Amino acid sequence: MMTDTKTGRQDAPLVLEAFLPYRLNRLADLVSRDFARIYKDRHGMTRPEWRVLASLGQFGQATASDIVAHSSQHKTKVSRAVTALEQRGWLKRETDEADRRSEHLTLTKAGLRAYGEMAVLARTYEDRYMAGLGEKERRAILAGLDAMEAGFVAGVK
Amino acid sequence: MMTDTKTGRQDAPLVLEAFLPYRLNRLADLVSRDFARIYKDRHGMTRPEWRVLASLGQFGQATASDIVAHSSQHKTKVSRAVTALEQRGWLKRETDEADRRSEHLTLTKAGLRAYGEMAVLARTYEDRYMAGLGEKERRAILAGLDAMEAGFVAGVK
DNA sequence: GCGTAATAGTTGAAAATGTAACTATCAACA
DNA sequence: TGTTGATAGTTACATTTTCAACTATTACGC
Secondary structure, eight states: OOBOTTTOSBOOSOOGGGOHHHHHHHHHHHHHHHHHHHHHHHHOOOHHHHHHHHHHHHHSEEOHHHHHHHHTOOHHHHHHHHHHHHHTTSEEEEEOSSSTTOEEEEEOHHHHHHHHHHHHHHHHHHHHHHHTSOHHHHHHHHHHHHHHHHHHHHHOO | OOBOTTTOSBOOSOOGGGOHHHHHHHHHHHHHHHHHHHHHHHHOOOHHHHHHHHHHHHHSEEOHHHHHHHHTOOHHHHHHHHHHHHHTTSEEEEEOSSSTTOEEEEEOHHHHHHHHHHHHHHHHHHHHHHHTSOHHHHHHHHHHHHHHHHHHHHHOO
């Protein structure tokens, strides 16, 4: 056990606020909750629904499996979100005749409109946040995210 | 709308995998799930329970409100986690006689033992992860986390 | 002191999530 | 062609989480 030279007191075995998983979670939670207000208040969407919408908007067309991979969500979440968006009239399914297990999903007009709105709000949200920082901090954040992403695809399987 | 010079195709209104809230969440989720295996497998603990344990281990003594603030969890999570840890015999409560609304929580012997184990595992986990990276990446990650934390206490209220 | 507001913590019910099992379809290959 | 195994997606059920309401106690203003 080390001694903190600043305070002179004994360090605890683990300092939670310096622990990587905790720091990451705390930040993600803060940012998520903050941004979630936008799609929750505006459209009553859940996060899985927002991610499916974002994936479809980005891809144009995709299967549920594509979205699972792209949005990093479990297939049950995607399945439920797709059903919800379908009932809302924002997407439609079309089963692939070559492989009738999978269905191609596309946004409807209404879905596209919602996606367009949300994409603007999302970019505004990010820009506003980044604008509150110095150039050095912005670069540090992006570099840090890159490094973590690179580290985790390698480290965690 | 910009054009991607690499692929030549039109950029979507929003690229999910470049969007800050998504990136953060994805990373936090990966790391959390990975680390959660340790306290789940070993002790059947949930994340709120682990955080309460970690907070108490670090502070020695604290009230539920202290833990709410320190562990960034909603008070209902903390309340239920405290109950669970108490039933497991890992902490005990003592109501403050000066202000009988609040109670002081401390770890029992068994709780301290579990905390000690977990603290070692947590540091090992982090060290092993960091050891898989270069010095530049390690510094980038820490700088990025610092920058985000600084940015968010200012930006989000 | 007395009424009102604030704080510490708990609880119930609804919503979301995770896990595993399930249906349907397709692929591989003897 | 028939059996075995994989894949796409859904569903049931148990566990967690959320949200709001609640109890108990203390603080404040007059």
